[in-house]
Amino acid sequence: MYLNLLHRIYPGSGYPFILLQQSYAHELGLKVTLMVQIDAMQDPSIVADVKRFHEQYGDEIGLSLSLGYDSPEFRERIGGPAEFLWLYNTSEKRFIIQLGVDYFRKTFGHDPRSVASYHLDSVSVQILHEICPSVEIAVAGCFEEGVKVFHGCNNSWYLFTEGMPWGPWYPSKTHTLRPAENENDWSGIIGVPHLSRDLSLSYEGRNDFFASHPANAQRGLANVGYEHPYDYNLCDLYRYQEDFNKGFSYYNVFVSAGWLAGHPTIQDPSEVSQKLYRDLLEYFVELRNQGKLTDLYMHEFASWYRQNLPIGTPEVYLAKEVLYGSKKHYFWYIDPSMRVLVDANQGGSIGDLRPYVGRVPVATGSDQKELMIGSYPYVIQSIYRTGTQHHFLDGSRTTLLVTHADETLDLCACQTRVDQIAREEFGTRLTLTPAQLVFSDGLEISIATEYFFTNGAIQMTRRLQQSSDPTVSLNAREYLKGCYGVTEYPEDMRGITLSVDGDHPQALEYIYGRRVLCSPNARLVTAVIPQITTSVRLESVTPAQSGCAVEGMLFSPYYTLALDYILSLDREISTWLKLGYAK
Amino acid sequence: MAETRLRKVMRCPVCFARENDVTLMNNGTEYYCVHCSYHGNAEQIAGMYADIRRKYRWIQRRVTLDELRKL
Numbered sequence: 001m002y003l004n005l006l007h008r009i010y011p012g013s014g015y016p017f018i019l020l021q022q023s024y025a026h027e028l029g030l031k032v033t034l035m036v037q038i039d040a041m042q043d044p045s046i047v048a049d050v051k052r053f054h055e056q057y058g059d060e061i062g063l064s065l066s067l068g069y070d071s072p073e074f075r076e077r078i079g080g081p082a083e084f085l086w087l088y089n090t091s092e093k094r095f096i097i098q099l100g101v102d103y104f105r106k107t108f109g110h111d112p113r114s115v116a117s118y119h120l121d122s123v124s125v126q127i128l129h130e131i132c133p134s135v136e137i138a139v140a141g142c143f144e145e146g147v148k149v150f151h152g153c154n155n156s157w158y159l160f161t162e163g164m165p166w167g168p169w170y171p172s173k174t175h176t177l178r179p180a181e182n183e184n185d186w187s188g189i190i191g192v193p194h195l196s197r198d199l200s201l202s203y204e205g206r207n208d209f210f211a212s213h214p215a216n217a218q219r220g221l222a223n224v225g226y227e228h229p230y231d232y233n234l235c236d237l238y239r240y241q242e243d244f245n246k247g248f249s250y251y252n253v254f255v256s257a258g259w260l261a262g263h264p265t266i267q268d269p270s271e272v273s274q275k276l277y278r279d280l281l282e283y284f285v286e287l288r289n290q291g292k293l294t295d296l297y298m299h300e301f302a303s304w305y306r307q308n309l310p311i312g313t314p315e316v317y318l319a320k321e322v323l324y325g326s327k328k329h330y331f332w333y334i335d336p337s338m339r340v341l342v343d344a345n346q347g348g349s350i351g352d353l354r355p356y357v358g359r360v361p362v363a364t365g366s367d368q369k370e371l372m373i374g375s376y377p378y379v380i381q382s383i384y385r386t387g388t389q390h391h392f393l394d395g396s397r398t399t400l401l402v403t404h405a406d407e408t409l410d411l412c413a414c415q416t417r418v419d420q421i422a423r424e425e426f427g428t429r430l431t432l433t434p435a436q437l438v439f440s441d442g443l444e445i446s447i448a449t450e451y452f453f454t455n456g457a458i459q460m461t462r463r464l465q466q467s468s469d470p471t472v473s474l475n476a477r478e479y480l481k482g483c484y485g486v487t488e489y490p491e492d493m494r495g496i497t498l499s500v501d502g503d504h505p506q507a508l509e510y511i512y513g514r515r516v517l518c519s520p521n522a523r524l525v526t527a528v529i530p531q532i533t534t535s536v537r538l539e540s541v542t543p544a545q546s547g548c549a550v551e552g553m554l555f556s557p558y559y560t561l562a563l564d565y566i567l568s569l570d571r572e573i574s575t576w577l578k579l580g581y582a583k
Numbered sequence: 584m585a586e587t588r589l590r591k592v593m594r595c596p597v598c599f600a601r602e603n604d605v606t607l608m609n610n611g612t613e614y615y616c617v618h619c620s621y622h623g624n625a626e627q628i629a630g631m632y633a634d635i636r637r638k639y640r641w642i643q644r645r646v647t648l649d650e651l652r653k654l
Contacts, residue, residue, distance in 0.1 A: 152602050154618060206602050219604075221636050229645040236648045243652070264592045265604050267632065320654045325641035327654060 006254040009036040017257035033060040033298040035116040037068030041107045060297035062114035086121040089367040114298035123363040137302035140191035163354040163376030174361035181336040199319035214276035215259035329418045337456035347411030348449045350398040353380040355579040357456045358534030375486040384488040388412040393556040403475040427454030444468040461574040476567040483558040498549035515551045522547025525561040535582035541574035596631035597621040
């Protein structure tokens with residue numbers, strides 16, 4: 001595992017606790033990257049400390065750009081209450097970044113190689129790269145920070161960076177959170193997330209309760225005083241990913257000292273917060289001593305990443321939930337064309353799907369169309385859009401619907417687990433444990449699901465593994481209910497087109513008209529979503545009996561794509577889910 | 584002194600159970616929430632925090648890398 005430990009340097013009453021953090025890291029011999037704010041660079045005693053840390057311990061000095069711009073120049077040009085960098089307009093971003101780089105050069109006599117911000121939008125990255133090409137790496141987003149954290153801070157935290165990678169990535173030029181397709185599409189800076197988040201609980205709930213920073217777990221009440229095994233479990237969960245990523249895993253801890261001293265969302269005494277932080281650092285040293293962890297300065301990691309993980313390298317993550325003890329499995333896949341979540345606990349339903357292949361350009365800021373919403377759009381998000389059926393109809397998701405004697409069972413109701421993950425030359429293969437279904441007439445069957453992920457396409461193969469009646473022939477519907485959006489509320493679906501081919505090819509443009517298009521012997525059912533320049537398509541690999549596209553209505557606004565098959569013991573069914581760029 | 588004051592800042596346990604951080608106000612007699620109708624003293628709030636922690640059935644369980652592989 002590669003580790004980046006970052007400390008933010010800022011002036012004020014919390015400064016003694018920054019020194020405490022530093023003393024822990026130095027006593028333990030850990031490499032630290034200091035992210036220094038503009039306001040800190042105006043305090044001679046802090047600057048002297050930072051220079052001493054660099055000279056005595058080798059700490060890397062980087063530039064923090066999230067906040068802390070207070071200076072005569074800033075007050076004269078911009079002023080006003082504090083705002084995060086990515087929310088200013090373009091000329092203000094340019095001014096602030098130039099100000100930070102100028103202060104850094106003047107204070108430390110060289111250019112920074114590492115930068116930090118909770119988020120750096122595409123305009124900020126472009127300006128930063130232009131003004132300071134020495135910057136190789138930046139903290140550039142918070143995995144799945146958005147709607148849930150907004151609600152969790154009593155509707156007051158306006159940071160929306162959902163739909164991004166959970167680990168280091170090559171930010172594209174037009175959307176920082178989208179991994180670049182190639183060198184030409186790359187912004188020129190390597191991105192790392194702000195903290196390593198729990199990929200089960202950050203999907204289900206708040207990412208700022210369940211992350212690599214012990215105070216986050218304290219905030220979520222996930223410790224009992226000095227007992228905090230979850231912090232170690234999460235670290236090991238990231239180490240576990242080495243099994244699926246050719247030995248690579250990455251972890252970072254980026255801590256503001258305020259979390260160690262009386263933070264209002266932490267009920268533990270400060271001594272507990274400080275001890276938990278030190279404990280985690282000691283665990284890193286223990287792992288390092290065993291040869292299982294390498295701590296690096298940010299710029300060192302940037303060099304390693306650039307040399308060893310080329311643009312376009314897919315990453316996978318098997319999330320096993322380890323705090324509630326539910327033993328749930330989630331599987332994540334990411335490459336420059338898409339980010340996918342498979343929810344094994346719901347029969348292998350796709351719970352989150354981000355079609356990067358649509359290459360939606362997004363920047364945040366007061367002069368941008370998206371304003372503060374920096375997230376990459378989804379076409380499936382089952383937490384925000386219901387997923388499996390509850391009160392009324394279902395929401396966005398995929399599933400297999402199996403019909404026997406007028407009774408239809410939904411694979412979403414079956415708990416499965418991840419059985420195998422295979423990284424192959426042309427893609428990644430995921431096999432789930434079989435889903436067990438029992439019909440009311442006593443028929444018992446088990447269905448195995450296999451996914452194959454490759455460059456904007458997901459092949460879904462279903463096999464009837466066992467049946468109490470070996471001669472049974474079942475109707476099986478491969479089903480996708482899709483939408484698009486970036487928050488929990490529905491977007492305007494008008495303008496979307498649905499189509500089906502086959503014996504009776506048909507198409508419609510969305511007017512929430514509840515229309516159903518069905519065609520025998522269909523091979524393709526397609527939705528084109530011009531709002532996010534994306535197409536979503538189901539394409540049969542094995543022959544389908546028919547295909548359907550269903551237009552939503554205002555009380556259930558989403559589109560449905562479906563292909564119907566016959567499933568029997570000697571006959572597997574297979575379907576591509578393909579994502580494409582479309583106008 | 585500041586440390587003593589800060590440690591008395593508490594979050595509403597009812598809102599927290601909905602994953603919402605709402606800092607409680609104190610009227611001199613008890614804590615009260617401005618987002619919901621909860622009110623109570625520090626001891627009651629601590630008891631509700633303990634109840635909330637019960638949902639984390641593995642909160643005190645160390646899951647090692649080897650155990651993760653088998654989980």
